[in-house]
Amino acid sequence: MKILAIGDVFGETGRKVIDKYLPQLKKEHEIDLVIANVENVTHGKGISYTHYQELKFTKEGKVLIDIMTSGNHIFHWEKTREFINQTPDLLRPLNSNPYPNYPGKGFFVKAVDLKIQKRKKICVINLIGTTFMPAAAENPYFALEKKLKELEQQDCDIYLVDFHAEATAEKIALALYFDGKISALWGTHTHVQTADERILSKGTGFITDLGMTGPYSGVIGAKPEVIFQRAKCGLPAKMRPHEDNGQFNGAIFEFDDVNNKLISIKRIRKIF
Template structure:
């Protein structure tokens, strides 16, 4: 069983990179399940219904998100109408949409859980440790994958180590910068601090540099505008044994165009 986890898809450039890269990657690596964080898909914040469908057409099976999931107004409605778009499970319990789902691939029951960090996050959240423990009590899957959308490296590493051996893999998203620490933890859980971003390569984590200059140098408000260039693709392939469900291999992917 091979699972491809794709880092935050950012704007028009990110969508184009997915369109151009994904079919070849899927065939080359014989991928069984594709999961992508999509919270920056529409102009850098949120995901419209049209862009949701566009990514489905390109072959993405499950979509996770983060603090920008409801930046596009219509998402509040259509997230309850589609089976494969997640919002963070530990965000406001009154938010629409699922935070964890169960799917079946090649006879395996696979659970995907989406969590949000608590450090420097504007969205109100429940403690992810207690929320994930509740999900584990279900004991209903062969493989359990977690997208932890968080700001700091420490909180991602801490959550992964705490649940080492209890979940199959945990990857971080949100910072848009891929880390080089992919590894199998002592009790068998696959981990990487951050998948990185699939989107512009030459901007500042996706945005036009000029916008960030205004904010950083002068402290002036400036509307975030996505940078556009040839782009980059960032993600990780997790391979699991078909019999034991144990992690066999982690392969980090980074392509710059």
């Protein structure tokens, strides 16, 4: 089984890259499931329902992205709070807020039928980090332990975690702690792909950050002149998405169809 995880899809450029390149990539690598972080889809922050639909289905009505994860910008647009409960495959971080009526869910279980006539249950969990992040969140260790315990009766075959976090060490530490307890953990949020993909000693796959699917020449997605004004002059400036031909960043996690063990991790990076 091959699962494609896509790094933060950013703005209009990111959406165009998905539309142009993802169908080809899925066919070329025979992908069974696609997961993408979409918290920067609409003008660089958050996601509208229109853009959710655009990423969910091709123009022909076929499923494009199966499960969408997010991070600290998921509720940038107020209307997202209204539709996220009707779109269970659009996740917000599990540990983002302990309030019982907080909108959305932090996990999703999907059954996938493979070509060899075997059905696999895949659980995707979305977490947010607590180091150098703007919003307070529950401890990700306790949140993930509790959720894994709750999910035991669902008898999932593969457990995947998108850890939306700033600090490299925080991502590595969480992966090592849950090594052998989950199938794979990848980082998102920094928008720069890391070259440290590996299978940990107890079998869990890990990469610090998938990178970004969006503008290539900007500053992690933003127009450079905006960042210059902030960094050099110390003056406030509204973030505006950069626009160019774009880049695609992600990774393919391949699992054994019989024992569900991770076989390999293949980074994907393409500049257009």
